[in-house]
Amino acid sequence: MKNNISHPVACPQTAVFDDGWSTTPHDQSILPARSQKGRGAVSNIDGRFERHIHQEVDDGWLGQLMEDAPPRTKTTLGIDGARSVITRNQSPDVPFDRSINPYRGCEHGCVYCFARPSHAYLGLSPGLDFETKLFWKPDAPTLLRKQLSARSYSPAPIVIGTNTDPYQPVDRDKQLTRSIIKVLSDCQHPFSLITKNGLVTRDIDLIAPMAANNRASVAVSVTSLDHRLSNLLEPRASAPHRRLDAIRKLSDAGIPVTVLCAPIIPGLNDTEIENIVAACADAGARSVGHIVLRLPLEIASLFEEWLEAHYPDRKAKVISLIKQMRGGDIYQSEFGTRMRGTGPIADLIATRFKAARKKHGLDGRSLNLDCTGFKRPSADGQMSLF
Numbered sequence: 591m592k593n594n595i596s597h598p599v600a601c602p603q604t605a606v607f608d609d610g611w612s613t614t615p616h617d618q619s620i621l622p623a624r625s626q627k628g629r630g631a632v633s634n635i636d637g638r639f640e641r642h643i644h645q646e647v648d649d650g651w652l653g654q655l656m657e658d659a660p661p662r663t664k665t666t667l668g669i670d671g672a673r674s675v676i677t678r679n680q681s682p683d684v685p686f687d688r689s690i691n692p693y694r695g696c697e698h699g700c701v702y703c704f705a706r707p708s709h710a711y712l713g714l715s716p717g718l719d720f721e722t723k724l725f726w727k728p729d730a731p732t733l734l735r736k737q738l739s740a741r742s743y744s745p746a747p748i749v750i751g752t753n754t755d756p757y758q759p760v761d762r763d764k765q766l767t768r769s770i771i772k773v774l775s776d777c778q779h780p781f782s783l784i785t786k787n788g789l790v791t792r793d794i795d796l797i798a799p800m801a802a803n804n805r806a807s808v809a810v811s812v813t814s815l816d817h818r819l820s821n822l823l824e825p826r827a828s829a830p831h832r833r834l835d836a837i838r839k840l841s842d843a844g845i846p847v848t849v850l851c852a853p854i855i856p857g858l859n860d861t862e863i864e865n866i867v868a869a870c871a872d873a874g875a876r877s878v879g880h881i882v883l884r885l886p887l888e889i890a891s892l893f894e895e896w897l898e899a900h901y902p903d904r905k906a907k908v909i910s911l912i913k914q915m916r917g918g919d920i921y922q923s924e925f926g927t928r929m930r931g932t933g934p935i936a937d938l939i940a941t942r943f944k945a946a947r948k949k950h951g952l953d954g955r956s957l958n959l960d961c962t963g964f965k966r967p968s969a970d971g972q973m974s975l976f
Contacts, residue, residue: 630699632899669726696758710888748781883912
């Protein structure tokens with residue numbers, strides 16, 4: 591049974607408006623969320639723009655049902671009718687101003703994903719909906735070609751996969767990311783990919799020739815070398831050893847690889863910093879960067895649910911350490927600090943990464959790609975002669 595509890599639009603879910611009918615009866619109790627195998631979020635919390643929140647309660651009729659495993663939520667794929675494909679940003683925290691995200695939502699199910707709150711704009715949950723109700727942009731290659739053909743367009747590196755992973759499982763069938771890379775390669779337009787899926791090696795034949803002219807690079811996210819932790823944090827992403835294998839194959843093909851150790855979660859994976867850097871350097875990575883855990887908006891509740899479900903003994907410690915990096919709050923959104931945090935713990939993490947990079951001869955993350963060879967396409971896909 592579910593209770594519908596009304597509250598004002600865009601108010602936090604803890605600020606509940608009681609209309610006189612929404613209280614849970616004394617003979618009912620709110621049921622804890624139960625994790626599903628292969629999914630990251632434990633629950634399907636309502637988005638911040640919804641007029642109601644929903645709570646599952648035990649009305650005395652559930653009996654054996656609560657002892658059984660919860661039913662698995664299937665993945666669905668809808669169409670995103672966006673009219674453009676290149677997204678612009680002015681963030682001083684990232685070394686690029688434009689990006690492409692072939693998909694909305696991500697089946698990898700990373701519980702910490704900072705893109706989860708964007709699903710609330712669709713009237714969907716940042717929880718399980720984000721990783722099960724996906725949307726793709728089948729017209730992305732055509733739209734991209736049209737945007738690149740505009741006389742007002744000036745080339746600069748495009749990063750593919752800044753919000754959701756371009757190589758999430760559905761791309762094995764759709765191959766949308768490959769189609770986008772093909773358009774960029776035809777135009778000799780510089781690009782970089784961000785992924786945590788070994789599927790990226792499928793497109794080495796397109797990426798390597800561009801990389802040979804300093805027009806392509808790949809960033810691989812490696813969060814942990816611990817298979818259990820990785821599986822719980824990122825249930826449908828490639829296992830750690832497969833990501834290392836992808837780094838090796840990309841590097842052997844002459845493609846520069848940056849490793850993103852993101853997120854670093856104090857009390858959970860921070861003990862692995864030196865081992866992750868060493869393993870990735872051995873696989874052929876050229877540079878490494880890090881980002882500490884970010885918990886904006888609904889992600890804070892989702893992450894706390896996840897800790898309670900999988901690491902209840904560490905929950906209090908992990909939350910305390912996170913707050914120590916955020917000036918006592920669960921999150922800081924200011925540019926310059928949101929990626930790195932502040933205070934002794936954040937400083938120690940940064941110092942350890944600096945020492946590890948120096949030990950293995952790795953650089954910090956950069957995006958210095960050549961834009962001089964860009965060939966503007968016409969709207970119908972033909973290259974311009976002038």
